Amino acid sequence: MIVLLWLVIGVIAAAQRGYFDGSESNCAKAGTTAITVVAGPLNYVGANPKIDCDLPEPSQ
Template identity: 55%
Template sequence: MRIASILLILWLIAGVIAAGQRDYYAGPVENCNQGATIAVTILAGPLNYLGMNPKIACQTPQPSQ
């Protein structure tokens, strides 16, 4: 269990570093697309260094008029 926890933490750290290298933390998150892309990049972890470049497109519901 301890080894799995350490591997998970290292996996997520690799994702955080990859997101930082892509300048995803340069400014505030302005929309759903940016937040989701940052999250997926972190979850992808070391796969980012094997050519994976996850992007998410989402739309938040607009209020009715």
């Protein structure tokens, strides 16, 4: 029950930051959204997790 509440608080924080608006979809946004949800209540004590994805490009 505690884990579920933790994740719900994380989803609320991600929604307040506008991560579910759907305007763009990329690796960095998906990672940032996921880590924000996992951070849960820590978002309200100053945590602002960000993920930067640099995926390798295929050779030509």
